[in-house]
Amino acid sequence: MITSEVILKSLGEVGTTVILILVGTVLVEALLYLILMKWLKYKYALPFMLLAPAVIGLIALVIYPLIWELRLSFTNMSLKAFRDPQFIGFKNYVRVFTEPVLKQKMFFPLLGQTVLWTVINIAFHVGGGLGLAMLLNRKMRGKGIYRAIIILPWAVPQVIAVLAWRGEFNFAYGYFNILLTRLGLPAVQWLADPVANFAAMCMTNIWLGIPFMMVTLLGGLQSISSEYYEAAEMDGANAWQQFKNITLPLIQPVLTPAILLGTFWTFNNFNVPFFINQNELESSDILVTGLFRAAFQYNRYGFSAAFAFVIFALLLLFTIFYMRYTKSLKGAYES
Amino acid sequence: MSTANQYPKKSFFRSGREDSPFKRIIIHLVLIIACIIAVFPILRILAVSLRPGDRLMSTDLAIIPPDATLESYRIILFDKPFLSWVWNSLAITISTALIGVILAATAAYAFSRWKFPGRSVGLVFLLATQMIPASMLMIPIYILAIKLGMVGTYRGLVIAYCVTSIPFSVWILKGYYDTIPVDLEEAARIDGCSQIQAFLRVLLPLSTPALAITFLFNFMAAWNEYLLARVMLGSQESLLTWPLGLQRLQGQFQTQWGQFSAGSILVMIPVMVLFLYSSKYLISGLTLGGVKG
Numbered sequence: 266m267i268t269s270e271v272i273l274k275s276l277g278e279v280g281t282t283v284i285l286i287l288v289g290t291v292l293v294e295a296l297l298y299l300i301l302m303k304w305l306k307y308k309y310a311l312p313f314m315l316l317a318p319a320v321i322g323l324i325a326l327v328i329y330p331l332i333w334e335l336r337l338s339f340t341n342m343s344l345k346a347f348r349d350p351q352f353i354g355f356k357n358y359v360r361v362f363t364e365p366v367l368k369q370k371m372f373f374p375l376l377g378q379t380v381l382w383t384v385i386n387i388a389f390h391v392g393g394g395l396g397l398a399m400l401l402n403r404k405m406r407g408k409g410i411y412r413a414i415i416i417l418p419w420a421v422p423q424v425i426a427v428l429a430w431r432g433e434f435n436f437a438y439g440y441f442n443i444l445l446t447r448l449g450l451p452a453v454q455w456l457a458d459p460v461a462n463f464a465a466m467c468m469t470n471i472w473l474g475i476p477f478m479m480v481t482l483l484g485g486l487q488s489i490s491s492e493y494y495e496a497a498e499m500d501g502a503n504a505w506q507q508f509k510n511i512t513l514p515l516i517q518p519v520l521t522p523a524i525l526l527g528t529f530w531t532f533n534n535f536n537v538p539f540f541i542n543q544n545e546l547e548s549s550d551i552l553v554t555g556l557f558r559a560a561f562q563y564n565r566y567g568f569s570a571a572f573a574f575v576i577f578a579l580l581l582l583f584t585i586f587y588m589r590y591t592k593s594l595k596g597a598y599e600s
Numbered sequence: 601m602s603t604a605n606q607y608p609k610k611s612f613f614r615s616g617r618e619d620s621p622f623k624r625i626i627i628h629l630v631l632i633i634a635c636i637i638a639v640f641p642i643l644r645i646l647a648v649s650l651r652p653g654d655r656l657m658s659t660d661l662a663i664i665p666p667d668a669t670l671e672s673y674r675i676i677l678f679d680k681p682f683l684s685w686v687w688n689s690l691a692i693t694i695s696t697a698l699i700g701v702i703l704a705a706t707a708a709y710a711f712s713r714w715k716f717p718g719r720s721v722g723l724v725f726l727l728a729t730q731m732i733p734a735s736m737l738m739i740p741i742y743i744l745a746i747k748l749g750m751v752g753t754y755r756g757l758v759i760a761y762c763v764t765s766i767p768f769s770v771w772i773l774k775g776y777y778d779t780i781p782v783d784l785e786e787a788a789r790i791d792g793c794s795q796i797q798a799f800l801r802v803l804l805p806l807s808t809p810a811l812a813i814t815f816l817f818n819f820m821a822a823w824n825e826y827l828l829a830r831v832m833l834g835s836q837e838s839l840l841t842w843p844l845g846l847q848r849l850q851g852q853f854q855t856q857w858g859q860f861s862a863g864s865i866l867v868m869i870p871v872m873v874l875f876l877y878s879s880k881y882l883i884s885g886l887t888l889g890g891v892k893g
Contacts, residue, residue, distance in 0.1 A: 271684040271838055278754035278839075279691045285755075286699060286762065309717070311795060312710035316722075319707035319770070322763035327729055330740035337740065400627050407628075413879055414635040420875035421642060422824040422844045425864040428850055429645050432857065435702055440644060472637070479603070484883045527732060533733040535827060557735040566739060573736035580731040 292316045338570035350567060364554055365426075366572060367563075370547050375581070379532060379551040382467065386531045387469040391524060394478025395590035399478075399512070401485040412483075419476035427540040430469040431456070434541070459548035462541070466549060470537045478523060485519030486512070521591045525584065532580065552576050605884045640809045642868075649673065649861035667797060672858035673866070683861055684838070685845035689823060692754060692841065695817035696761035703762065704769030705807075709799055711770065712777035713785075723774075726767040735828055737764075742831050757829060761822040768816040772886065777803060778809035809885035820871060844865050 297317055301310035338357055342350035366372050378558035401412055418426065433440040442452040455465045493511045502510070513520075533553050542549040550558065558578065560569035643663050647750075649666040676682045711719065741760065742751075750756035784796040784806070785798040793801065804811070816824050846863050849856045875882075 268684070271681075272687060274686045274838060275684075275691050275754065279695050282755050282758040283695050283699065286759065309714060312714040312716045315706040315710040319703045319763075319766050322703065322759070323725075323729070323766060326741070326760055326763040327732070327737065330737055330744060331732075333744065334736070334740040337743075342743075400631060402871055403626070403627075403709065405627070411631045411635060413876060415631075415638050416875065416879060416882070417642060417872070418638050420820075420872045421868055422843070422864075422871060423869065424822075424824060424847065425645070425824050426641065428847070428860070429641055429864065432648075433641065433757070459744065472641070476638075480882050481886055487883065524728075529730045533731075535734055537673065542771055551732040553735050555826075556733065557738070560735065560739045561742075569739055573733065573739065576733055577731060577736060581728070584727070 288322075293317050293321060337567055338574055340567045341551075342567040343565050353567070357568050358575070361572050361575050367547050367550065370550065370555065371432045372575075375550065375552055375555050378463075378548075382463075382538075382551050383528060383532045385467050386425060386470050387524060387527055388475060389467075390474040390478045390527055390531075391396040391520075393471070393475040396481050397475070397479045398486055401483060415479060416470055416476045421473075421478075423473065423536045424540065426473055427469055427537050430465070430472070431541050431543070434465050440573055456542075456545070459546055460547055462549045466498035466538050466541045469541055470531065470534060474527065475535070478527065479525045481519060482516060488519075517591075520596065526588060527578065528583070528587075536548045632885060637818060645861045645864050650855055654683065657887060661828070676859045676862045676866070680845075680849075680859065680863075681837075681840075682714055682842070682845065682866075684844040685840050686867065689841040689843075692758060693760065693819055693822040696758055696822045697765075697815055699762045700765045700769060700818040704766050704773055705804065705811065707766065708770045708773035708777060709803065711774045712821050713782065716733050726770055729767040738831055742793075745832060751832060752834055752839070755840065757832050760828060761818075761825065764810035765818045767816075769818065772814055772817075773807065773810050780806050795810060803815035811885075812848050812881040812884035816878050816882075819874060824870060855857050 284499050294314055297310070297314045300319075301307045301313060312316045332575055333440065337350075337479035339352055339354060341353045341357075364371075366375055397415060400406055401415075404456065432438075434454060436442060436454060436456070441455065445514050453461045455461050489512065493515070494507055497507050497511055532551075532552075535553050535557065538549060538551050539557070542554075553576070556569055556572055559565050647663045647665065648877050649672050650670070652666050652667055652669045652671060654852065682683065710716065741756070745751050748756075779780045780803060784802050785795075788798040788802045789795065824843065825841075826847070829844055833841070833844065842863070846860055846867070849860045
């Protein structure tokens, strides 16, 4: 059922916004053209004009909100104090570490859970993705079909995939319990038992994440010339030595950013824990779903802002250490 | 470049026809198992969508049930506002994906071809944006949207979708531009093209794989987005996007599994078509800015 009224309404809303963006872009470009190109004759006028729309967008939607949020984190804004929040200094930051972040859960157990979640997922993503990519990186029959099918989980909208997986974890009608009982094993309380629920989250996310790793690493593997392996073969290197001394070092430029991005995405994954758990078990929360709860379920805006910056700082520290340690991203930046 | 006779015998990594039959069987077996794991949950959704209404909850494992019916599809297409959810999502997604690609393509060009002041800071910033949890930006954007009166309209949503995908797109496109020699553009400029013409006529056509990939990613990000839409649209019935609508089917007192599954299958089709269509670009386009060694 769809009415012309609905069609026109959404088209009108989207259309006016698009026109607004276009008009804004043209104005900015004209202004920059006059100032940088005509008036200052600046050497980098053109690149700055090319960058301007994206930069303005990022300032308006990322940098400004972040600065605003930073200020918010020093106030006691909540649903009660929405109009006139008070400045309370670092109290929120102290409270993140000393008080329960959710109803019962403290910060550090939540962090431990998130690290565990990230490590398990990334290990399986990289292991599975690299394994499948190596199997597919050869001449064989049906390669294209295998690749297309294995990529499919990536094409399934996350919300649907996760809700469907949640259905499969149903105690009586879910696939996993049907299989377990047919094998003569006891059924598992996937949605009510904390450990099983966590396992369910991991299974879902591993299924979702392997295709991205496989595709990225396959690209990396294909760029390795077969001459290396030929030479190693002549020197009598076995399969493991070839993997360790040729494959791994040479896909490093692809592997390092892929792991880094994968870590961010997994650490910050919202859909999987949120929809598998549906806000029921606090034990299944990771940091970002806890953040969502603190902000939008308990409406502690100032506190959640401080909480958010703690999470961000953790990821920043991790990135700095990771980049120091692997050093391989540097090349990408200094080029 | 990769003809079969280039491969050495016995090599595990680059082996072709010379694989022993036993090894070939093992490899095919592993890949078939991986394929089954990959498609099985999708087939289960299909199975539930085809079941008649009184047998939605069943321990039956057949993919096509013996009494298959399209009743769920009929209900969701004609008795529920499903089509308007899809229409809303489509209008938002296509416009934001296009704008996002245009903004990223030009910005990536600047990053790839000029060493302007602030360039390395900008690149680090692009990486840093990937660290920001979605629910972290949600708090200020939500409160700011309330104050600006943008809750319950598409305005904030469209602008946000255009912008949030920029960093990752710039990352991919810059990496891809870097692999294309500058000489090509310089040759075009000697032939009388302006810098912008060289970009549009030489570099962009050569970057089709990366452009296709960024469009695909932007499309998927907006098409699948749930959280911001939920926060920004609230309870505006006529503006719901499909993720909100489908979740509503699940969230009521009793889950409408049949309708949910039928809707899911319908929503999956456009993304899968896009994916299979662009899969030939997927591997070459996704360089992550690091391959150039």
